[in-house]
Amino acid sequence: MTLLKIENATMRFGGVVxxxxxxxxxxxxxxFALVGxxxxxxxxxxxxxxxxYTPTEGAITLEGEDLLAHPAHDIAKLxxxxxxxxxxxxxxxxxxxxxxxxxxxxxRTNLLSEMTFLGNARSEEKRHRQAVEEVIDFxxxxxxxxxxxxxxxxxVRKVVELGRALATEPRLLLLDEPASGxxxxxxxxxxxxxxxxxxxxxxTVLMVEHDMGLVSAVSDRVMALSDGKELATGTSxxxxxxxxxxxxxxxxxxxxxxxxxxxxxxxxxx
Amino acid sequence: xxxxxxxxxDADIRWFKHGPQFFxxxxxxxxxxxxxxxxxxxxxxxxxGEITAVIIFTIVGMGLMLLTGQTGLASLGHAAFMAIGCYAxxxxxxxxxxxxxxxxxxxxxxxxxxxxxxxxxxxxxxVYLALATLAMSILTGDFIVLFDDYTxxxxxxxxxxxxxxxxxxxxxxxPYAFFYVVVAVMLIVLAAYRNILRAPSGRAFAAIRDxxxxxxxxGVNLTKTKATSFFLSCVAAGWAGALFGHSATYVTHETFxxxxxxTLLLMIVIGGLGFIxxxxxxxxxxxxxxxxxxxxxxxxxxxxxxxxxxxGLESLIFALIVMGFILLEPMGLYGRWLKIRTYFELFxxxxxxxxxxxKSYQKTERVQ
Ligand SMILES: Nc1ncnc2c1ncn2[C@@H]1O[C@H](COP(=O)(O)OP(=O)(O)O)[C@@H](O)[C@H]1O
Ligand SMILES: [Mg+2]
Numbered sequence: 280m281t282l283l284k285i286e287n288a289t290m291r292f293g294g295v296v297x298x299x300x301x302x303x304x305x306x307x308x309x310x311f312a313l314v315g316x317x318x319x320x321x322x323x324x325x326x327x328x329x330x331x332y333t334p335t336e337g338a339i340t341l342e343g344e345d346l347l348a349h350p351a352h353d354i355a356k357l358x359x360x361x362x363x364x365x366x367x368x369x370x371x372x373x374x375x376x377x378x379x380x381x382x383x384x385x386x387r388t389n390l391l392s393e394m395t396f397l398g399n400a401r402s403e404e405k406r407h408r409q410a411v412e413e414v415i416d417f418x419x420x421x422x423x424x425x426x427x428x429x430x431x432x433x434x435v436r437k438v439v440e441l442g443r444a445l446a447t448e449p450r451l452l453l454l455d456e457p458a459s460g461x462x463x464x465x466x467x468x469x470x471x472x473x474x475x476x477x478x479x480x481x482x483t484v485l486m487v488e489h490d491m492g493l494v495s496a497v498s499d500r501v502m503a504l505s506d507g508k509e510l511a512t513g514t515s516x517x518x519x520x521x522x523x524x525x526x527x528x529x530x531x532x533x534x535x536x537x538x539x540x541x542x543x544x545x546x547x548x549x
Numbered sequence: 550x551x552x553x554x555x556x557x558x559d560a561d562i563r564w565f566k567h568g569p570q571f572f573x574x575x576x577x578x579x580x581x582x583x584x585x586x587x588x589x590x591x592x593x594x595x596x597x598g599e600i601t602a603v604i605i606f607t608i609v610g611m612g613l614m615l616l617t618g619q620t621g622l623a624s625l626g627h628a629a630f631m632a633i634g635c636y637a638x639x640x641x642x643x644x645x646x647x648x649x650x651x652x653x654x655x656x657x658x659x660x661x662x663x664x665x666x667x668x669x670x671x672x673x674x675x676v677y678l679a680l681a682t683l684a685m686s687i688l689t690g691d692f693i694v695l696f697d698d699y700t701x702x703x704x705x706x707x708x709x710x711x712x713x714x715x716x717x718x719x720x721x722x723x724p725y726a727f728f729y730v731v732v733a734v735m736l737i738v739l740a741a742y743r744n745i746l747r748a749p750s751g752r753a754f755a756a757i758r759d760x761x762x763x764x765x766x767x768g769v770n771l772t773k774t775k776a777t778s779f780f781l782s783c784v785a786a787g788w789a790g791a792l793f794g795h796s797a798t799y800v801t802h803e804t805f806x807x808x809x810x811x812t813l814l815l816m817i818v819i820g821g822l823g824f825i826x827x828x829x830x831x832x833x834x835x836x837x838x839x840x841x842x843x844x845x846x847x848x849x850x851x852x853x854x855x856x857x858x859x860x861g862l863e864s865l866i867f868a869l870i871v872m873g874f875i876l877l878e879p880m881g882l883y884g885r886w887l888k889i890r891t892y893f894e895l896f897x898x899x900x901x902x903x904x905x906x907x908k909s910y911q912k913t914e915r916v917q
Contacts, residue, residue: 329766355768367766369759371823372752375561379749380756384768386749390777393748394741400748401562407749408558447767 280307282483283328283451288337290323297323299507305451310477310484312494314518315504316527321487322364325453329361330354341451355384358450362440362457370429374439377428378414381446382407414442418472434465441472452476454486458493466493473497491519503527562747581732585725594724601728603836604735605792606816610828611742612785613813618823619751620778621758622675626682627786627813629689632805634659634787635794636693636700642709649713652791659787660780667779671772686810693802705801708794720796731792738785742825754778815871821881830882842866
C-alpha cells in the first residue's frame, strides 16, 4: 500500500531547478533512501513534503490526502515527522523539553487548563512524559535528559533530533542524513535504531544518506537523484551498479561502496 | 551538589524540585506577606508604597518576560498596553462596573487590543513587531489626547478607588490593603506563568524562540502561538497598568510614555532574559536605582560641596548599568545569582569556565 506519493514534482528557485519532475512513492512499512551528490535536490524533496516549500508543479499526497492543501504546521498532525540535515534543536532547552515539543501534535489541553493546571492539564502532562520517557529509553538518552542542548556533543544532538521526531509518534519519518558526522559506532547504533523503527514500531522511513553502507543495510528501495532528476530506482545493489549513477558520481568524491554499515571514514563528514 | 532522585513523572512536573527549594520560596512568600506588619510597627508606610510599585512592575515584567524571554519576541510598547489597561479600568469603574469585574476586564481588553495590533506583523520578522509596538507606544499619548472626552487628555483623570464588596481601598487611606491586592494579582500572574511553562503552550513558546523552522515541523502554528503569547503578555501589562493607575491615583497623557516602554524591556534584560526570576530582579533594580542615585547625588553634593543637579544623570547611569550588563553578564542578575549559588554548592570545586557555553558545533564548520 502506498503511503506517500510524489507525482511529477518540480521545484524552481529562480533559475535553479532543484527538483526536476520527480515522481516517487513510499510504501507503508518500507525504508526508502534518497541518494545523490550534494546539491542533487534531496533536502529540497524533504522540504516539499514538510510544506516549507510549495512545488512549482506536481502533487504530493499522504494516503490520498493532498499535502499541498495543508500549511506546514499541519504536516506533523498528519503523521509526518522529520529531522534536519543541519540539526535544528531548541538550543536553550533541555533534552527532555525538546522531546516534549515533539508531543505538540497530541496536545489536547486548552490555554485555561494549562494556566490553572486544572482539568486535564496534569493527566495530559503525565501522558506526554510517559511517551517521551519511552523514547528516552529506546535511544539510551537517560544520561542527557536534563541537559541543555547547547553544550551537547554533535552525535548526541543527532540522536535527540531523532528522538524528537519519534516523540510525535509519526507514520512517516523523514531522516535527512541521519549518520552524517557520526563515528563508526554511532552510525551502527543509528542503523539498529532505523531497523527497530521500521520493524518494531512499524514506522515508514524516508531517508537521505550518503553512507552507502548504512543505505544498503537498512533500506528496501533506493532512488538516486542528480541535478534534481531521477537517475534510477531499485534495490541498493541495482542503483549502485546503474550506469547513470556511476557516471553521476564520476568526478565527484565517488559513491561510498559497501555492503554493511560502519565502513564510513571516521571524523570529518564527506 | 544536590542530586534529586526522581521516581515518578510528578517529580518533573512539580513547581519545586526538592524540599529545600520549597522551603526558601515559602519563606520568601511568608516574609512578603508579613512585611506590612513592619511598616505598621514603625508607623510609616511610605516605603511600603515604593515596594508596592516594584511589585506592580514585576507583573508587567512577567508579561514581557513571557513574550521576550520565553517566546523571543521583543515589544517596545508595553507601556502602551499598560495604558490601555489603566484607562479601561478607569472607564469601567466610572461607568459603575464593580472593581472585581472591571479589573479583570481591563487586562482582557489590553490583551485583545494588543493582539489585534500585533496580529498583522506577527507573520513578519521580530524586528517589525518591535517597530510596530514602538510606534504604538509613541502614539499612546496622542491617542489619549485625541479621546480626551473619555480619558481626560492633557488635564488627566482621577483614578477611582478599589472597592471590594463595599470595602474601599485607596493607596493613601489604606496602603496595607492596597499592598495585598497587588501581591494577590502578582501571585496569580506568577502561578499562571509557572503553570504554562510546564505545559505544551509554554514549550511551544520556547520552541519558537529557539527555532521557528523546527517548531513548525513539530506542528506548532507559529502565528497562533505568537499571538497567544502576545495576548497573555498584554493581559499582564493591562493589569499592571490598572494597578499602576490605582497607585498613582491620577494619570495623564504623559504617564505611560515611550521611556517607560523601553525601561520595561531593559528591566527584564538586566534581570535575566528567559527566567521568571529575571522579572523580579529587574523590577527591584529599576525600582531601587532612581532612589539610590538620588540619595548618592545628595550625599555626594554634601560631601564634596558640588552641585550635582545635572539633568539626565539618572538616565545616564541607568544606561551605563544596562550596557554593563549586556556586555559583561548577558544572563542578567539571575544568571549572576546562579553562578554565586553554584560556587557555594560546589565549594571548593568551582571552575571559572563552568558556565561558559561549551563550544558547540558550528553549522558553518561542517560541509553539508
Ligand atoms: N531556498 C533555496 N533557495 C535557492 N536555492 C535553493 C534553496 N534550497 C535549495 N536550493 C538549491 O537547490 C539545489 C538542491 O539543494 P538541496 O536540496 O539542499 O541538495 P541536497 O540536499 O541534495 O544536497 C542546490 O543547488 C541548492 O543551492
Ligand atoms: Mg541536503
